[in-house]
Amino acid sequence: MTNNYTVVLIIPTGIGASIGGYAGDGLPVARAIAQICDRLITHPNVLNGAQLYWNLPNALYVEGYGLDKFAAGCWGLKPVHQNRVGLILDAGIEPDLRLRHLQAADATRATLGLNLTDYVLTDAPLNVELRSAPSGASWGTIGNPDSLLRAAEVLIKQGKANAIAVVARFPDDGSSDALQAYRHGQGVDPLAGAEAVISHLIVRTFQIPCAHAPALSPLPLDPDLSPRSAAEELGYTFLPCVLVGLSRAPQFLTSSPISPSPEDIWARDIDAIVVPASACGGSALLSLSQLPVQIIAVAENQTTMEVYPEALGMKAIRVKSYLEALGVLVTHRAGISMDSLRPSLSSLRCLL
Numbered sequence: 001m002t003n004n005y006t007v008v009l010i011i012p013t014g015i016g017a018s019i020g021g022y023a024g025d026g027l028p029v030a031r032a033i034a035q036i037c038d039r040l041i042t043h044p045n046v047l048n049g050a051q052l053y054w055n056l057p058n059a060l061y062v063e064g065y066g067l068d069k070f071a072a073g074c075w076g077l078k079p080v081h082q083n084r085v086g087l088i089l090d091a092g093i094e095p096d097l098r099l100r101h102l103q104a105a106d107a108t109r110a111t112l113g114l115n116l117t118d119y120v121l122t123d124a125p126l127n128v129e130l131r132s133a134p135s136g137a138s139w140g141t142i143g144n145p146d147s148l149l150r151a152a153e154v155l156i157k158q159g160k161a162n163a164i165a166v167v168a169r170f171p172d173d174g175s176s177d178a179l180q181a182y183r184h185g186q187g188v189d190p191l192a193g194a195e196a197v198i199s200h201l202i203v204r205t206f207q208i209p210c211a212h213a214p215a216l217s218p219l220p221l222d223p224d225l226s227p228r229s230a231a232e233e234l235g236y237t238f239l240p241c242v243l244v245g246l247s248r249a250p251q252f253l254t255s256s257p258i259s260p261s262p263e264d265i266w267a268r269d270i271d272a273i274v275v276p277a278s279a280c281g282g283s284a285l286l287s288l289s290q291l292p293v294q295i296i297a298v299a300e301n302q303t304t305m306e307v308y309p310e311a312l313g314m315k316a317i318r319v320k321s322y323l324e325a326l327g328v329l330v331t332h333r334a335g336i337s338m339d340s341l342r343p344s345l346s347s348l349r350c351l352l
Contacts, residue, residue, distance in 0.1 A: 011045060087164075163247075
């Protein structure tokens, strides 16, 4: 048994979350929660902020498919001091834009001391296409998934990489209504769903950490840009935060080791999970809801989904904001009944 208080923070990608659905704007929530728990488990959508990032020593950066497998009890998480990160570049990226990403990768080596392998160029363009569902959620497809997997295999076998960063060329559609709404803080990230497909494929196939940064042409200046989208306007690449996250992302334990380390984390070690109240249908939450885990559902973080905990029979504490969620976490960690913090406290009643 461990006494480490462990919290999972989930803000699903591509569903227009009003907090955490843009360019790393879920990071302040993660920073706050990290101050009141021993271990915070969250995913790249929360921690990635293009060229902005924040070092959270007690946060574990876990890709979405890996998080689902972890929550289901199939995989464990093994914290590490350092990963050897391999970089895949889509053959569809133009030479100048490719060079920008290589220079960003070199900058993280020289300035941040990250351990990167040599890179691999895919043997065919990945041909990413973007789609949106009737609900408004974004998704996408990869035209050449085998090319992506071959590149990852080279990095793992020849480069000895144990984490993979992918940069795929995404379609430029600067005038689309969806992108304009996103830049103004009012819509769904049109890239997020396709990004998830890319990282899911590698994690499912190779069982190592992976995250993705899209390659895009710079957009024209917009004086009405939302602060929540502004991190993606800082330069030519979103790669730095991905490399930083992967540099210490936990490795996956795909089976229970004979001699487990006390630092290993399994689903049974989770104390609480924090999610948007309208997005409770995800695989990780459905799995963790079967365990004695405190579910905290935040109403203020609205999404395009309408899947509430009560409709799924989940016992959750509904709170208005992340500020209130922080108070619930502190109370839960301290083992204090929330009723005792309210002005009215009813007397005990006889059950028989």
